Amino acid sequence: METMISQLKHEFELPLSNPVLVFSLILFIILLSPILLKRLNIPGIIVLILSGVLIGPYGLNILEKNSAVDLFSTIGLLYIMFIAGLELDMNEFKANRNKSVLFGFFTFIIPLAIGLPVCYYLLGYNLNSSLLTASMFATHTLVTYPMVSKLGISKNQAVAVTVGGTILTDTAVLIILAVIMGSEEGGLTTDFWIRLAISLGIFLIIMFLVIPKIAQWFFHKLENEKHSHYIFVLFIVFLAAFLAEIAGVEPIIGAFMAGLALNRLIPHSSALMNRIEFIGNSLFIPFFLISVGMLVDIGVITDGPMALIIAGTLSVVALVGKWCAALLTQVTFRYSAAQRQLIFGLSSAHAAATLAVILVGYRAGVLDKNILNGTVILILITCIIASFATQKAGRKIAMSAEEPSSNSSVPGSRGTIFSDEHILLPIANTRNMEKALEFATLIKDKKSAYPLTILTVVPNDREAEKNMGKAREELERFSREATASEIRTDVIATIDYNASNGIARTARETLANIILLGWPGKKGFIEKLIGEKMEHLMTYTDKTIFIGDFRTPLVKHQRILVTAPPFSELEQGFGTWVSKICRLSEELNIPVRYYCTADTREAIQKYTEAHKINSGHQFELLESWDDFFILSGELKPNDLFILISARKGSVSHLPLMDNLPAKLEKYFARNSKIIVYP
Known part of the structure; x- marks a missing residue:
């Protein structure tokens, strides 16, 4: 008994050393802190940072800042930067790249311009120390980005900018750090600049030319090895961080570049993206936030007035x-007050990059202990203020983004951004439906209360009951794939004498408003597509129909x-297909070119x-409907062609449309294509 008690005492000696106990x-x-303080309306980020202060070496000394904590902290920081690059709306970024450059200039030069005279004249540091400390004010870490992601406003223009x-700005600061360190060591030579330029150039070539091609090949060749996709992505993140370090910049730059390089290959609604965000937000990012709190030394307050003056001055200037x-930025681009507050919240948190700059300067003897301790206090203060600012502004923007959709009076839309959208996906040939299922998960409205319904219609014959069981087992596999993307699914296997009749009946019973069909086989193409079955579906349903050949x-x-x-x-389903094409464009980060009339x-x-x-x-005027066949010469193998058709008797129907499916197969055989019947 005494041995057991002695062993327990040893295990619980502070700081804890048992890795199992530390991890527990x-x-x-991570589990309890946000739950306990959620009712106090305190952001979870602040709770995690304060928890780190409490259990850290400068608090109760329950945990020490060892190599294991540093490893998980590094993973969390790289994860934040990677997800920021991965979730960046490239269409929005390209459209606003000049704004990003201008904001980067503002958020770099203004803190630097304020901080340099304060450190040089007010605090009395030399030029190199003042410049390095002032450059620290210009850095910021996207500590509050997970809050933006959870609120669903990561594609807002203010976030992209x-x-x-x-x-x-972080790249500019890290270059200043390299220059100051080179100056201190007497190594600021022509060779230094040439080596830095060449290494960065090679790094960018690898990231944006080599890595995307390797990733595309990997995802295609191992399409069914879903677990391998996540491991591959994690490998690319750390490889990019290592290559960035070799190139002479911080690893966080490499992680961000990895996110940009894989941006187009990982749609936001995909199962892979869900796995990346789930593991990061559940484990690695909270670990990083706790480790930030463990750096805070509350004892700085007792070190005398100079430490407090420097800490207060640094925090105010930052x-x-x-x-x-x-x-x-708000005044220049005419943003709202909420967007200004969101920009401030995202860019005001100082953590990893700030600490990296200061620690390098402190170890090199450029900065003293007062600056180091003041920076640690600055990290705590700015993270708390940034969290409150981001949460308040993010909620305002999220609420305002939900208002206009249902009551917009746009010609033909008739309020067709649905909160009650219901997609029906009939499956006839399970071998060719994985891409159709992926398409459905990408275009589905995430705010819809209805699930994605996967349907198969079994012929009403003697084998009907047996075939029903087989069909349901097969559908469950597709349901699990959709569930991995956090898409709710409903599986239906029904018996009917006619497949189209079963689809039409189920669409009415489930209140579906969109039907996604797979492309029929070449044999009997015309009969299958526009023959009796298709005519029946067109006649007895008023749903928007997508027919996809991927x-x-x-x-x-x-x-x-x-x-x-x-x-x-003028068609009733106009708003439906426009919104779905826009959503697909956002998910895949590719542009849309319309060929249509001026109206x-x-x-x-x-x-x-x-x-x-x-x-x-982008728009190209198509005055004559016959002209659309000319597009076959403009299409490239990786273009997705979408043809908006019309039902007989509708206002946009033309006699020529009756023969379009066969012509589409003839002229656009090599391309993925979709026919839409509003």
């Missing part, structure tokens, strides 16, 4: 500099080309403006 404590904090500016940059994986497409007939904007172009522009959609639209 961290998991307990801030994230784009982050990489610019916050004022970032707030002025956010204000100037020759290549969706992520490999480079453009979406859409052809719409005259007066298509249709105006209606699409009004619709996208009313719903605040920016997906890089």
Whole structure:
């Protein structure tokens, strides 16, 4: 008994050394802290940082800052930067790259301009120390980005501009750090600049030319090895971080570049993206936030007035500099007050990059202990203020983004951004339906209360009951794949004498408003597509029908080309197909080019403006419907072609449309294509 008690005492000696016990404590904090303080309306980020302060070496000394904590902390920081690059809306970023550059300039030069005279004249440090400390004010870490992601506003223009500016300003600061260190060591020579330029150039070539091709090949060759996809992505993140370090910049730059390199290959609604975010937000990122708190030394307060003066001065200068940059950005681009506050919240948190700069300067003897301790206090203060600012602004923007969709009066839309959208996916040939299922998960409205319904219709014969069991087992496999993307699914196997009749009946019973069909086989193509079965489905349902032929994986497409007939904007389902094409464009981060009349172009522009959609639209006037066959010469193998058709008797129907499916197969055989019947 005494031996057991002695062993227990040894295990619980502070700081804890048992790795199992340490990990259990961290998991307990990650689990319990947000739950306990949620009712106090305190952001979970602050709770985790304060928990780190409490259990850290400067608090109760329960945990020490050892190599294991450093490892998980590094993974969490790289994860934050990687997810920021991965979730960046490239269409939005390209459309606003000049704004990102300007914001990066503001958030770099303003804190630097304020901080340099304060450190040099007020605090009395030399030029190199003042410049290095002032450059620290310009850095920021996207500590509060997970809050933005959870609120679903990561594609807001203010977020895209801030994230784009982050990489610019942090890179500039890290270059200043390299220059100052080179100056201190007497190594600021021509060779230094040439070596830095060449290494960065090689790094960028690897990241944006080599890595995407390898990733595309890997995802295609191992399409069914889903667990391997996540391991591969994790490998790329750490490889990029290591290559960035070799190139002479911080690993966080490499992680961000990895996110940008894989951006187009990992759609936001995919199962892989869900796994990346789930593991990061559940484990690695909270671990990083706790480790940030473990750096805070509350004992600095007792070190005398100079330590407090420096800590207070650094904190005020850092916050004022970032707030002025956010204000100037708001005034320049005419953003709302909520967007200004969101920019300030995202860019005002100082953590890893700040600490990296200061620690390097402290170890090199450029900075003293007062600056180091003051920086640690600055990290705590800025993270707390940034968390409250981001949460408040993010909620305002998220609430305002939900308001306009249902009541917008756009020609032909009739309120067709659905909160009650219901997609029906009939499956006839399970071998060819994985891409159709992927398409369904990408275009589905995540706010819809209805699940994605997967249907198979079994012929009503003597083998019906046996076939029903087989069909349901097969559908359950597809249901599990959709569930991995956090898409709710419902599996239905029904018996009917006629497949189209079973689809039409189920669509009415489930209140489905969109039906996704797979492309029929070449044998009997015309009969299958526009023959009796298809005519029955068209006649007895008023649902929007998508018929898809996906020759290549969706992520490999480079453009979406859409052809719409005259007066298509007057059809009731106009808003449905426009919104789905826009969503697909956002998920795949590829531009859309419309071939349509001037009236249709105006209606699409009004619709996208009313719903605040920016997906890089381009327009080409198509005055004659016969001209659309000319597009076959313009299409590239990786273009996705979408043809907006019409039902007989509708306002946009043309006699020529009756023969379009066969012509589509003839002229666009090598391309992935979709026919839409509004």
